[in-house]
Amino acid sequence: MARERPTKAPKRKKPRGHNATKTLSSRDQIKKKKTRKISNPNFIPLGKNQTLVAEEKKRRKDEKMAEDGGESDALLSTSPAAEQLRFFLHCYQTGTKTKLSPLELDVYSDSCVVELTEGVDQNVDYFSDHVKESFGTSWKEILCEGKLSEGVVNAGSPALLVISTSALRTLELLRGLKPFTRECRPVKLFAKHMKVEEQATLLKGRVNIACGTPSRIKKLIDMEALSLSCLQVVVLDMQKDAKAFSLFTLPQVRTEFWDLYKSHLEQKVLQGDSRICFYGAVSKKEIKKALQPVEH
Known part of the structure; x- marks a missing residue:
């Protein structure tokens, strides 16, 4: 007996009207979405509007600059000596986590710091001019004299000591001292790239200018290779690095600097033999904080 063939189900027609979009291919759907974004000028994407975020940041920055008098940094060394000294002593106590007594504070005088002329940029190009100013009319005799004098000018005893945060910055500052x-x-x-023994050998001759980082300077003084007997000016380079850290704020370097200052430089400053010279811009916020009246 022959088998009956199964009857085929009739083909359904594709729906029309508002349900037609359900059968669109994925490519057609993407195309339609893109067309919608382009054709709708009022379309706002999800998430933060980057334009509004940028405008808000700019507004806050402008407000902050207005509070600081239009600038975020200032040249501290052009301020009166009394203000510079208050800033230095504030950083000293903060950096060493100590509190100086009124008697200890009174030992410091305004003559401990150098006041530089206003209106001249404090960068590498003008560094030699500022150094001349800090030494006065006798700068050439002090910084360019190449002879040793027993009991007067010892080997390895610079008149100018420049302290910076890094080897690269040290080289930049030395480039600014080429006239000397x-x-x-x-x-x-x-x-960096220099052995302490090599530096000790260099210090056996006449040295007028020494420039470096706190840790290596202290090490050479402890070795008695570097002498401070002729030291007149100590330049503290306040230049900020790429992360906005400076000599007083970069954690490890800050600790090394205050160790150097307390162990070897403080007595020279207090005795009036050496003076401190700030070089470069300092945050106005830091200066304002340091100059606030001390609450008793």
């Missing part, structure tokens, strides 16, 4: 270094070879005192 043509006649007197300075010494570079940092650890």
